[in-house]
Amino acid sequence: MQYPFRAIYEWETKDKFDEWSGIIQACNILGGLAGVFLTAPLLPLGRWKGLFIANIVIIIGSLISLIESETCLVIGRTVYGIGIGIISVLGPKFLNEILPLELRGPLGTVY
Secondary structure, three states, rough: OOOHHHHHOOOOEEEEEHHHHHHHHHHHHHHHHHHOOOHHHHHHHHHHHHHHHHHHHHHHHHHHHHOOHHHHHHHHHHHHHHHHHHOOOOOOOHHHHHOHHHHHHHHHHHH
């Protein structure tokens, strides 16, 4: 599974691959952190529209990641992380909104 990335981005050594995989994961996590803070402007739109926008952001981040450039991979993963951060805030709120009363606590906690 790792070989295509190493071949596409010409990461011939394991050190180079480890370095870039760490950078990519860090950008994904930092994007998620930014997405949590970017959720506040989406709250007036409602949870349904906010989740829809988050999914669009994830699709855009995935498409940017498909470009065979290290810079685009990092930018795409950051944008993808922003979408994940938005979903991690709006998802449980939306779930608690649509669930029956007896399931709200247990399923809201599991999410």
